[in-house]
Amino acid sequence: MKQEEKMKLTKLSPVYETAPVGVTDQPHFLNMVSEWNTDYGPEELLERLHRIEHELERIREERWGPRTVDLDILIYDEENMNKEHLIIPHPRLTERAFVLVPFFDIAPDRFVHEDRTVRWYVKKLPEKERAEVVYWGDLLIEEDA
Ligand SMILES: Nc1ncnc2c1ncn2[C@@H]1O[C@H](COP(=O)(O)OP(=O)(O)OP(=O)(O)O)[C@@H](O)[C@H]1O
Numbered sequence: 001m002k003q004e005e006k007m008k009l010t011k012l013s014p015v016y017e018t019a020p021v022g023v024t025d026q027p028h029f030l031n032m033v034s035e036w037n038t039d040y041g042p043e044e045l046l047e048r049l050h051r052i053e054h055e056l057e058r059i060r061e062e063r064w065g066p067r068t069v070d071l072d073i074l075i076y077d078e079e080n081m082n083k084e085h086l087i088i089p090h091p092r093l094t095e096r097a098f099v100l101v102p103f104f105d106i107a108p109d110r111f112v113h114e115d116r117t118v119r120w121y122v123k124k125l126p127e128k129e130r131a132e133v134v135y136w137g138d139l140l141i142e143e144d145a
């Protein structure tokens, strides 16, 4: 995860190995959540993430299927957006253990919707779904040169 001029990494969760949600007949995923300070607005940020996905040769063969990398915007400041190509907060974030568990690690008290925090959504997760998110490891991030 390279640092760049307009994007500074501020928090990074551990990496979790997670059971596939949606299309379940596929390998496990690795999921993590990070926090950034950025000069990009939400739309520019989405474009930047798509370029990074492209650079990493994401394979878009099957919706919810195997791919190299998938980068999503979960929340952006207090922003609420509902455009065709960009919805913030991410519409499926509150029901996904593979997002909520690492999100909780870096920002348990962050509000997602009105008075609902990440902690609140994590507590609501069925135990079975939480158990399918298993600590895998921590990434080592190089300091800026
Ligand atoms: N908050 C968001 N973050 C990233 N993409 C978003 C967001 N809201 C809407 N999108 C749109 O969703 C489109 C499809 O994204 P993508 O192919 O990553 O879906 P997916 O990973 O298969 O499913 P999911 O969106 O459930 O994670 C993107 O091209 C983007 O325009």
Ligand SMILES: Nc1nc2c(c(=O)[nH]1)N=C(CO)CN2
Pocket: 018, 019, 020, 021, 022, 023, 028, 029, 031, 064, 070, 098
């Ligand atoms: N475990 C897991 N399942 C998924 C994931 C993911 O990142 N992890 N992403 C999906 C579509 O974005 C659909 N299903």
